[in-house]
Amino acid sequence: MNSAIRTLVMVFGLSLIATPAFAQEAAGAAAPLITFSGAIGAGLVVIGAAMGIGKLAAAAFESMARQPEVAGQLFTALIVAAALIEGFTLFAVFVCMQQNPWK
Numbered sequence: 001m002n003s004a005i006r007t008l009v010m011v012f013g014l015s016l017i018a019t020p021a022f023a024q025e026a027a028g029a030a031a032p033l034i035t036f037s038g039a040i041g042a043g044l045v046v047i048g049a050a051m052g053i054g055k056l057a058a059a060a061f062e063s064m065a066r067q068p069e070v071a072g073q074l075f076t077a078l079i080v081a082a083a084l085i086e087g088f089t090l091f092a093v094f095v096c097m098q099q100n101p102w103k
Contacts, residue, residue: 009044041096049089053082 060078
């Protein structure tokens, strides 16, 4: 059930991000969903990154509790993995924000 919800959120987010590609240039302003699709996509990216880092930290701390002697190595791996996730998140937010209608 959890993977079905994740799949629906990803499909919904991708459909909102992809809408400007299929939009025709109108004489008036763009539709609100097309206008804010970058902001919605950036929000979804940040939510996904937060969930990923939360699961990563939970697994690392559980492992540290089970084997305290490897806590230093696990903490280093945790920091490296969290930094990689954050780097990807910042890049994805930058890409989403390129759809800013107020340039």
